[in-house]
Amino acid sequence: MSNTTNRKRDALDYHANGRPGKIEVVPSKPTNSQRDLALAYSPGVAEPCMEIFRNPEDVYKYTAKGNLVAVISNGTAVLGLGNIGPAASKPVMEGKGLLFKIFADIDVFDLEVNAASVDEFITVVKALEPTFGGVNLEDIAAPMCFEIERRLKEEMNIPVMHDDQHGTAIITSAALINACELQNKKLERIKLVVSGAGAAAVSCIKLYLKLGVKKENMLVFDKDGIVNIDRTDLDPIRMDFATSRKDITNIAQAMKGADVFLGLSAANVVSAEMVQSMAKNPIVFALANPDPEIAYDLAINCRKDIIMATGRSDFPNQVNNVLGFPYIFRGALDVRATSINEEMKIAAVKAIAELTKLPVPEIVNLAYKAKNLKFGKDYIIPKPIDSRLITIVSAAVAKAAIDSGVARRTITDWVAYEEELRVRLGADDKILRNLANKAKSAPKRIVFAEADNYKILKAAQIVKDEGIATPILLGSVSRIQQIIIEHGIELGDIEIIDPWQGTDDSEKFAEHLYGRRQRRGITLYEARKLVRDRNYYGASMIEFGSADALISGLTKNYKSTLKPALQVIGTKPGVKKIAGMYLMLTKKGPVFLGDTTVNPDPTAQDMVDITAMIHETVTGFNVTPRVALLSYSNFGSNNGTIPEKTRLATAMLKQKYPDMIVDGEMQANFAMNSDLLQGNYPFSSLKGSPANTLIFPNLESGNIAYKLLQELGNVEAVGPILIGLDKPVHVLQMDSSVREIVNMVTIAVVDAQIYAAKKK
Numbered sequence: 001m002s003n004t005t006n007r008k009r010d011a012l013d014y015h016a017n018g019r020p021g022k023i024e025v026v027p028s029k030p031t032n033s034q035r036d037l038a039l040a041y042s043p044g045v046a047e048p049c050m051e052i053f054r055n056p057e058d059v060y061k062y063t064a065k066g067n068l069v070a071v072i073s074n075g076t077a078v079l080g081l082g083n084i085g086p087a088a089s090k091p092v093m094e095g096k097g098l099l100f101k102i103f104a105d106i107d108v109f110d111l112e113v114n115a116a117s118v119d120e121f122i123t124v125v126k127a128l129e130p131t132f133g134g135v136n137l138e139d140i141a142a143p144m145c146f147e148i149e150r151r152l153k154e155e156m157n158i159p160v161m162h163d164d165q166h167g168t169a170i171i172t173s174a175a176l177i178n179a180c181e182l183q184n185k186k187l188e189r190i191k192l193v194v195s196g197a198g199a200a201a202v203s204c205i206k207l208y209l210k211l212g213v214k215k216e217n218m219l220v221f222d223k224d225g226i227v228n229i230d231r232t233d234l235d236p237i238r239m240d241f242a243t244s245r246k247d248i249t250n251i252a253q254a255m256k257g258a259d260v261f262l263g264l265s266a267a268n269v270v271s272a273e274m275v276q277s278m279a280k281n282p283i284v285f286a287l288a289n290p291d292p293e294i295a296y297d298l299a300i301n302c303r304k305d306i307i308m309a310t311g312r313s314d315f316p317n318q319v320n321n322v323l324g325f326p327y328i329f330r331g332a333l334d335v336r337a338t339s340i341n342e343e344m345k346i347a348a349v350k351a352i353a354e355l356t357k358l359p360v361p362e363i364v365n366l367a368y369k370a371k372n373l374k375f376g377k378d379y380i381i382p383k384p385i386d387s388r389l390i391t392i393v394s395a396a397v398a399k400a401a402i403d404s405g406v407a408r409r410t411i412t413d414w415v416a417y418e419e420e421l422r423v424r425l426g427a428d429d430k431i432l433r434n435l436a437n438k439a440k441s442a443p444k445r446i447v448f449a450e451a452d453n454y455k456i457l458k459a460a461q462i463v464k465d466e467g468i469a470t471p472i473l474l475g476s477v478s479r480i481q482q483i484i485i486e487h488g489i490e491l492g493d494i495e496i497i498d499p500w501q502g503t504d505d506s507e508k509f510a511e512h513l514y515g516r517r518q519r520r521g522i523t524l525y526e527a528r529k530l531v532r533d534r535n536y537y538g539a540s541m542i543e544f545g546s547a548d549a550l551i552s553g554l555t556k557n558y559k560s561t562l563k564p565a566l567q568v569i570g571t572k573p574g575v576k577k578i579a580g581m582y583l584m585l586t587k588k589g590p591v592f593l594g595d596t597t598v599n600p601d602p603t604a605q606d607m608v609d610i611t612a613m614i615h616e617t618v619t620g621f622n623v624t625p626r627v628a629l630l631s632y633s634n635f636g637s638n639n640g641t642i643p644e645k646t647r648l649a650t651a652m653l654k655q656k657y658p659d660m661i662v663d664g665e666m667q668a669n670f671a672m673n674s675d676l677l678q679g680n681y682p683f684s685s686l687k688g689s690p691a692n693t694l695i696f697p698n699l700e701s702g703n704i705a706y707k708l709l710q711e712l713g714n715v716e717a718v719g720p721i722l723i724g725l726d727k728p729v730h731v732l733q734m735d736s737s738v739r740e741i742v743n744m745v746t747i748a749v750v751d752a753q754i755y756a757a758k759k760k
């Protein structure tokens, strides 16, 4: 099967499989009980109705209006597919809704309207004003889109934006500014050829003129050829940039010596020869969707000095309005702007252009399978999944709305607003940010036992750059340096130790190991050999205080990585069994699971000890543990080995630690749903809010639970966080990603801080 056929099949299956389409409506309030239903609907719902009747602004308080955007189309210019009608435009509009949600937490109703005339369409949209906080007009052909948008902006009191016009103009402007900088061109001097004189192209041209591009340096084409003053079929908007030049009649002539080509028209209207005829260091934005004016590969293969962009996600430089509309509307909604004005658009352009020049987060590199994305010919604009877009672009837009007087609400605490924006993308990684901030407040020396590995070195660079830790690398110096050079990893001055070669400390470390293990079969000769191993050497460094925490395990199995730490360092005084815990970054906030790693079948006493250790660690992460001991039974509803063991452990915990918030035995859904728990077991000491620390009755259930959450719930897992060793040592999962290693280093630093504080 060809690639094209494959892609077609995949796309159709993606939309058809399961629940058809891409969007569903999800209630945002509890609906579990009769009481909930009485509040959600009749009779309770009458109360907010009457409040809104008395004070219309209360609609923002009691309904979803303030976060609800209409994506509206009549299907007259759907992508580059033309006038395919409203029903056929629905997949695109659902897609826009999906992007609004995942990138900016904005809810969308997509509306495909059977209204061919301008007046009819305007009447429909205007009538919807009570429902929505904003209107995103989409894929409406020129010239009707200009009048529709102008009148709706005049006649409606909520922000209205035709995304194909202004979203596109904003993004291409940011990309053009950056591309010109890289190609050493001045906006005031560039010779620009535009293919397309429709909604998107016209708006781009208007914004470029504001940014300094000169009308006389511009040649524009539509289906009928060059837009010149002799044409009699053009409306005043297009006449405004019609050229008086008589020597040019077609696009091939115009492209000779041009600096920039902007395509917002149709597929394959530009040839390789045309690109070859452009000026030195040309810039080509072939943005027609889904197929550009010239194919990406064709363009880059015909010019080495080109900067090339398309609207597609499968090539570098995706110049697509997805970088704009979610964040522009987020900023506008948050200050309840009455419109989206020029100041807000320019603020978005600048914010997007400048963000491109900041170091790219590792998660973005990972998502695009790139090693080191940075401002350059293949990275002229941020990637859509960059989560900084929401904080930087939305905040810039909101600020411009306030400064230009169209905001009905103001923001004074911008730091809090940015945090609110981050939280919108999920409470899931907030705790990680807090832990990273805690780590940065007192960074520690972290030994990486497997430093002859690209992922470890990349993670070392990140934690060093971010001020989380001072890395110390163990391994062959020449091998490590070779990887550093090969991958362009910037680690600056960094300590590298090769235990295999022996160091001044090796003998001291060997004697210590011999002292601890001489009656357990290790001779001094063997101990000397063992400390040449990087895990033994690293653990010894921690034991002797020449570093603060050890990270290992990327390339070896868990047990063989743990053994040296147990032999060299051992467990905390009084701890018989170590355990492992995972931090799960769920949409409902962090949840800690244990023991997920070490003890196959703990006794009730073991469960008490494990719970106490986990409780201490979670508290050290500045989270108040709310502990549930899990089983398949609720408070004696079933008997059997597991419920009885769990019940006994709970009783022992309650007696030994009267201040601990702990209860059990209970089923997982009762632990995670406080209404359910309260409704059925009002006596439980966990009532009020859900548990955040789950103790499993055995390794099987703990391990299965976290892996299911990862796979089915798409929940990120940080761990295993090792607890019970006398000093901070953390064992990575084999083949962890760079992000997972960075997360574990963050945890190791915080752990080392807790250890240091205890020693004082």
Ligand SMILES: NC(=O)C1=CN([C@@H]2O[C@H](COP(=O)(O)OP(=O)(O)OC[C@H]3O[C@@H](n4cnc5c(N)ncnc54)[C@H](OP(=O)(O)O)[C@@H]3O)[C@@H](O)[C@H]2O)C=CC1
Pocket (backbone or CB within 6 Å): 076, 077, 078, 079, 080, 081, 139, 140, 141, 142, 163, 164, 165, 168, 195, 196, 197, 198, 199, 200, 201, 221, 222, 223, 224, 263, 264, 265, 266, 269, 287, 288, 289, 290, 310, 311, 319, 320, 321, 322
């Ligand atoms: N990457 C991105 O973010 C975006 C990309 N786009 C893409 O831009 C294109 C245009 O969208 P939009 O402006 O909304 O649509 P419109 O229908 O409003 O405009 C299309 C324009 O392209 C012109 N055109 C069509 N075929 C040719 C051709 N062979 N040569 C020269 N000009 C031609 C039309 O000419 P005429 O006026 O004579 O009919 C018209 O001016 C689409 O492919 C769309 O997918 C749009 C928005 C954002």
Ligand SMILES: CC(=O)C(=O)O
Pocket (backbone or CB within 6 Å): 078, 079, 080, 139, 163, 164, 288, 289, 311, 320, 321, 322
């Ligand atoms: C991206 C977009 O909005 C379009 O191609 O129409």
Ligand SMILES: [Mg+2]
Pocket (backbone or CB within 6 Å): 079, 138, 139, 163, 164
């Ligand atoms: Mg569009």
